[in-house]
Amino acid sequence: MSADTPPTPAVPDRSPTPREVVARALADVPRTPGAPKPDPIIVADGVRRTFGGINAVDVEHLEVQRGAITALIGPNGAGKTTLFNLLTGFDRADAGTWTFEGRSVQGKPAARMAGLGMVRTFQLTKALSRMRVIDNMRLGATGQRGENLFAALLPWLWRAQEDAISARADELLTRFKLDGKADDFAGSLSGGQRKLLEMARALMTHPTMVMLDEPMAGVNPALTQSLLGHIQGLRDDGMTVLFVEHDMHMVRHISDWVVVMAEGRVVAEGPPETIMQDQAVVDAYLGAHHDTDLGDDALLEEDVVEQYEAEAEAEEATK
Amino acid sequence: MDWTRILTNVAGEAFAPATAAYAMAAIGLNIHFGMTGLLNFGQAGFVLLGAYSYAITAMAGWPVFASVLAALASAAVFGILLGIPTLKLRGDYLSIVTIAAAEIVRIVSRSTSLTDLTGGNSGLSGGDGYKRTFESLCPFPDGTTALGPFSYSNCAGSSWWLRLCAWAVVAIACLLVWRWMRSPWGRVLKGIREDEDAVRALGKNVYGYKMQALVLGGMGGAVAGIFYTLPTSVQADAMGRTMTFNIWTVLLLGGAATVFGPVLGSVLLWTVFMLVKTVLRDLQLEFLSSTQSEAFSWMLVGLTLMLLVIFRPQGILGDKKELSIDVR
Numbered sequence: 001m002s003a004d005t006p007p008t009p010a011v012p013d014r015s016p017t018p019r020e021v022v023a024r025a026l027a028d029v030p031r032t033p034g035a036p037k038p039d040p041i042i043v044a045d046g047v048r049r050t051f052g053g054i055n056a057v058d059v060e061h062l063e064v065q066r067g068a069i070t071a072l073i074g075p076n077g078a079g080k081t082t083l084f085n086l087l088t089g090f091d092r093a094d095a096g097t098w099t100f101e102g103r104s105v106q107g108k109p110a111a112r113m114a115g116l117g118m119v120r121t122f123q124l125t126k127a128l129s130r131m132r133v134i135d136n137m138r139l140g141a142t143g144q145r146g147e148n149l150f151a152a153l154l155p156w157l158w159r160a161q162e163d164a165i166s167a168r169a170d171e172l173l174t175r176f177k178l179d180g181k182a183d184d185f186a187g188s189l190s191g192g193q194r195k196l197l198e199m200a201r202a203l204m205t206h207p208t209m210v211m212l213d214e215p216m217a218g219v220n221p222a223l224t225q226s227l228l229g230h231i232q233g234l235r236d237d238g239m240t241v242l243f244v245e246h247d248m249h250m251v252r253h254i255s256d257w258v259v260v261m262a263e264g265r266v267v268a269e270g271p272p273e274t275i276m277q278d279q280a281v282v283d284a285y286l287g288a289h290h291d292t293d294l295g296d297d298a299l300l301e302e303d304v305v306e307q308y309e310a311e312a313e314a315e316e317a318t319k
Numbered sequence: 320m321d322w323t324r325i326l327t328n329v330a331g332e333a334f335a336p337a338t339a340a341y342a343m344a345a346i347g348l349n350i351h352f353g354m355t356g357l358l359n360f361g362q363a364g365f366v367l368l369g370a371y372s373y374a375i376t377a378m379a380g381w382p383v384f385a386s387v388l389a390a391l392a393s394a395a396v397f398g399i400l401l402g403i404p405t406l407k408l409r410g411d412y413l414s415i416v417t418i419a420a421a422e423i424v425r426i427v428s429r430s431t432s433l434t435d436l437t438g439g440n441s442g443l444s445g446g447d448g449y450k451r452t453f454e455s456l457c458p459f460p461d462g463t464t465a466l467g468p469f470s471y472s473n474c475a476g477s478s479w480w481l482r483l484c485a486w487a488v489v490a491i492a493c494l495l496v497w498r499w500m501r502s503p504w505g506r507v508l509k510g511i512r513e514d515e516d517a518v519r520a521l522g523k524n525v526y527g528y529k530m531q532a533l534v535l536g537g538m539g540g541a542v543a544g545i546f547y548t549l550p551t552s553v554q555a556d557a558m559g560r561t562m563t564f565n566i567w568t569v570l571l572l573g574g575a576a577t578v579f580g581p582v583l584g585s586v587l588l589w590t591v592f593m594l595v596k597t598v599l600r601d602l603q604l605e606f607l608s609s610t611q612s613e614a615f616s617w618m619l620v621g622l623t624l625m626l627l628v629i630f631r632p633q634g635i636l637g638d639k640k641e642l643s644i645d646v647r
Contacts, residue, residue, distance in 0.1 A: 090516070114522030126517035128510050138503070139510050140521050146503030147523070149531050153498050162503065198517075205522055 018236045022068045022256045023271070029257075031270040031278070034061035041066040041209060041240050042087065047096030049082055056082045058264040059096070069231065069241040071251045071272070074261035075285055080244045081123065083261070084213055087242075088120045089113040101208070115142065117208035123217055123244075127194040129187025133178060136186050136197060137169035138162070140204025169204065176200045176230065192223035199230060210234055212243035216250055228254050248276070260284060320601045325594070327468040332593040333586050336477055339485035340366075340547035341589065344562075345569040345581030346492045347539020353575035354496075354505060355532040356512030358414035361401070362540050362566045364421025367558035368393045369541025370548040371428055371437055374449035383452050387545065394541035397424070398534035406529045421563065429555035443553040445476065450549055454480070477550035485546040489582060492539060497578045508532055568624045574634025583635060588623075592616055 016024070029035050040063035049057040057079040064070050072080050085091035087098065089110035097106050100118055108116075128136050144165070145151050146158030173179045176196045181189060186197060195215060202210060212231065219227060232254055234241050245251050251258060251272055258275040260268040262284035268275060275281055332338060344366055351357040369390040376386040401420055405413045431439045443449055457474035464473055472478045499505045507528050510518040515525045544558065565588070573584025599612035607615065627634065 088520070090519075110516075110519045111522050111524050114520060119522070120520050122516070122520070126514045126520075128513035128517060130513055131506075131509055135506055135509075139506055139518070142522050144503045147507055149504055149535070152502035152504035153495065155498075155502070158503060201521070 018067070018238075019232075019256065022065070022235070026065060026068065026257055026271065029065075029269075031268075031274070033266040033269055033280075035063070035269050037063040037065040039066045040064060042098060042100055042242075044087070044098035045096060047083070047086060047098060048094050049079075049086055049091065050094055055079075055264045057086060057093075059083065059261075059266055062259065062266055064240065064242055065257060066240050067235065067238060068256040069235050069243070069254055070257045070259060071255035072242060072244045072259050072261060073246070073248070073251055074267075077263075078261040078284070079264040080261055081213060082264075084120070084211060084242075084244060087113075088118060088211055090120075114205055114207075117206070118211065119202040119205045119207040119209070120211035121195070121198045121202055121213055121215065123213040125191065125194040125198050125218075127186040127189065127197050129185060131186055132183055133173070133186050133189070133197060134166070134169055134182040136201050137173060137204055138165050140201040141165040141168070142205050165204075172200045172203055177226070190220065190223075192219040192227065195219055195227060196223070196230070199227075203234075207239060209240040209242065212241065214244050214246065216245060216247050224250070320598070323468075325597045325601065328597055329590050329594045331469055332589050334482060334486065335589070336481050336485045336546050336550045338585050338589045339482070339489050340543040340545075341566060341569050342489050342543075342582045342585035343485075343492060343546060344540045344543035344566045345573070345585060346489070346496060347536040347543065348566050348570050349575060349577075349581050350496065350499075350532055350536035350539065352570065353577070353580075354500065354512065355508045355529060356410065357529060357533060357536075358410050359417045359533070359536065360414045360563055360567075361417030361419075361421030362536075363558045363560065363562040364417070364424045365394050365397060365537040365540030366544040366547060366562060366566075367421070367424055367428060367555060368397050369544030370553050370558065371443075371544075371555075372541070373545045374443050374447075374548065374553045375436060377449040377452045378443070378447055381452070383456055386452065387542070390541040390545055391538045394537040395534045398537040399530065402530045402533045406526055406533065418560070418563070422560070425555050425559050437555070438553070442555060443548075445552065449553065450476070453549060454478075456480075481546070481549055488542060488546070492542075493578055493582065500576075500578065504528075564624065565620065568620060568627070571624065571627050571632070571634050574637030577634070577636040580634055580636045587635075588620070592620060595619060 025038050029037055042062070042064040044059055044062045047057060047059045047062075048055060072083070074080050082091065086093045089105075089108050089112065093106060097104065099105060100113070100116060103116070105113065105116065128139070131139070144158065145161055146155075151157045170179065170182070173182055176199065178189075178193060178196060178200065181193065186194065189197060195218075199210075199212070199215070215227060215231065216224060228250060231241060231243070235256075243255075255272050258270060258272050259266055260275065260278070260281045262280075267280040267284050268278045270278060344362055347365065348359060348362050351359040351362075372390040372393040373386045376389040377383070381389065397420070401413075401417060405416045427433070428437045429440050429442070433439060437443065438447065454474050457478070457480040459473040459480060461475075462473055463470055464479060466479075471482070474480050507518060507523055510521075510523075511525055511528055515529075519525045547558070548554075569584040569588050570581055571584070572588055573580030573582065596613055596616045599607060599615065600609045604612075
C-alpha cells in the first residue's frame with residue numbers, strides 16, 4: 001500500500017436504497033439457471049406443461065428472490081406467459097411442484113392465489129371497461145362483507161368498510177394520477193392509463209407479490225417513464241415483482257435479476273448488467289451461429305458442414 | 320269498432336297476472352344476463368319447474384308458503400345441476416345447455432308416464448285443486464268487484480287477489496334487485512359480466528358467484544311460474560321455447576341491467592300485443608282470419624326483438640354506453 005492511495009470512501013451517511021439492498025443480497029448468487037436465492041418467495045421444481053407434444057414449459061428449478069424485481073425474458077414462444085399462468089393458477093401444470101412463501105400451491109385456483117397475496121395483470125389489459133374507474137378499484141379490495149349475497153341487502157353491515165375501501169381507492173388513484181378519471185368508464189381510458197388502472201386495482205388486494213405480464217405492451221412512450229417509476233415503487237414498498245417483458249431497455253433499467261427462458265426452459269439467470277453477454281442468451285435470441293458470415297468460403301468445406309450437422313443433431317437429441 | 324272495449328282490454332292487460340309473471344321471469348333473467356352476463360336460454364324451464372312444483376305440492380295439501388318454497392327449491396336444484404358442468408366453460412355453452420335442459424324438463428313433464436303426477440299431456444287444471452290453497456287465503460268476500468272499467472272476481476281464478484299478490488311480489492323483487500345492483504355483491508357480478516378472468520385475478524370465486532346468480536335468477540323464474548299458471552292451468556307446452564324468447568324480448572325491450580326494465584318491457588309488450596291482436600280481429604279483414612291475426616301478432620313480436628337487438632340493444636331504460644349485447 002503506497003501512501004498516496006486515496007482514502008477509502010467514507011460510508012455514506014444514508015441508509016441504502018431498496019435497490020441496493022436487493023443487489024447486495026443477490027451479489028453472491030451464482031449466475032447459473034436455477035440458482036438458489038438467499039430468500040426465495042417462489043421455489044419451483046420440475047414444472048412442465050405440454051401442448052400437443054410440445055413442452056411449452058419445462059422448468060427444472062427456479063427461485064424468485066423476495067423483495068426484488070425479477071424480469072422474465074426470452075424470445076417469442078419461450079413459455080414465459082405459460083409459466084406465468086401456471087404460477088398464478090390460470091392454467092394447470094402437467095407435472096411439478098412449487099411453493100409460494102413456503103406454502104405448497106401447485107394446482108390452487110387463481111382466486112386462491114390472489115387471496116394468498118399473489119396478484120397478476122394481463123398482457124391484454126383487462127380493465128372492466130363498462131364499469132367506472134372507481135368501481136374497478138373498489139372491486140379489487142378483498143374480504144368485503146358486502147360481497148355476500150345476503151349481507152349485500154343490508155347496507156349498514158358493509159357501509160363503513162365500503163367507505164374505507166373508497167378512501168384507499170382514492171389514495172391509489174391519486175398515486176397513479178388517475179384521480180381525475182375516477183367517475184369515467186374505464187373503457188374511456190387510453191391504453192397506458194388502463195395499464196395503470198390494472199396495476200392500481202391489483203394493489204387493492206394488498207399483495208405481497210405482483211406479477212406483471214408485459215406491463216409496457218401498447219403503452220404510449222410518454223407514460224413509460226411513469227409506469228417504470230410505479231413498478232420500482234412496488235419494490236420500494238416491500239413487494240416482490242415478477243414481470244414478463246420484451247423491451248430490453250426497460251429490463252435493464254428497473255430489474256434486479258433477470259431469468260431468461262427459451263423453448264420452455266430456463267437457460268440463464270443473472271443481474272441485468274451482464275445477462276446479455278451470456279452465451280446461452282445470445283444463442284436463444286439470435287441463434288448459435290448468428291455471427292457466422294454466410295459469405296465465408298469456410299462454410300463450403302466438408303468438415304465445417306459436418307461439424308454444424310453434428311451440432312444440429314446433438315441439439316435435436318436433447319429435445 | 321268498439322274502441323272503449325279494445326282500450327279496456329289493453330289496459331287490463333297492463334296489470335294482468337300473466338304480465339306480472341313475465342315481469343318476474345324477466346327480473347330473474349336480468350340477474351342472469353343483465354347483471355352477470357350469463358346467457359340463459361332456458362328461463363322457461365325454471366318457470367315450468369316452479370309452476371309444477373307449486374301445483375303438485377299444493378294438490379298434496381301443502382300450505383301456500385311451503386309450496387312456494389318447493390318451487391324455489393326445485394329451481395335451485397335445477398340451477399345447480401345446470402351450473403356444475405357449464406359455468407366453468409365459456410358463456411355460449413351455458414346457452415346451449417340451458418335451451419336443451421328446458422326442453423328436457425318440458426318433454427319429461429308432459430310425458431304420459433307421469434300422468435298421475437303432472438297430468439301428462441293435458442296438464443293440470445283448476446279442477447285438480449292446485450288453486451285451492453291460494454284462493455282460500457283470500458281476505459276478500461266472494462263475488463266480483465268492478466273498479467272503473469275493470470271487473471274481475473275477488474278471489475277465484477284470474478282475480479283481484481292474484482293481481483295484488485303478483486304485483487306485490489314483483490315490487491319486492493325490484494326492490495331486492497335495486498339493492499343488489501348497488502352492493503359490492505352486484506359489483507362483483509358486473510365485473511364477471513365484463514371479464515371474469517380479471518375478477519378471478521383479484522381473488523374472487525367467480526364460479527361461486529355465477530352459481531349464485533344462476534340459482535337466484537332461476538328462482539325468479541319459478542315464482543313467475545306460480546303466477547303464470549294460477550289464473551289458467553298448468554300446461555307444459557305453454558312454458559316452452561316461445562316463452563323463453565318472449566321473456567328475452569321483455570328484458571331487451573325494457574332494458575337489461577336496469578331495475579324497472581323488465582317490468583316496463585312486460586307491460587309494453589303485452590299491451591301492444593293485445594292492441595294489435597284485438598284491432599286486427601275487429602277489422603275483420605277478409606284475408607286475415609282471427610287465428611291468423613294472432614299468428615301475425617306473434618310475428619310482430621319476433622320482428623320487435625330483431626329490431627331491438629339491432630337498433631336499440633340497451634332497451635328503453637338502458638344506458639347505451641353501459642350495455643349492448645356482447646358475447647365473448
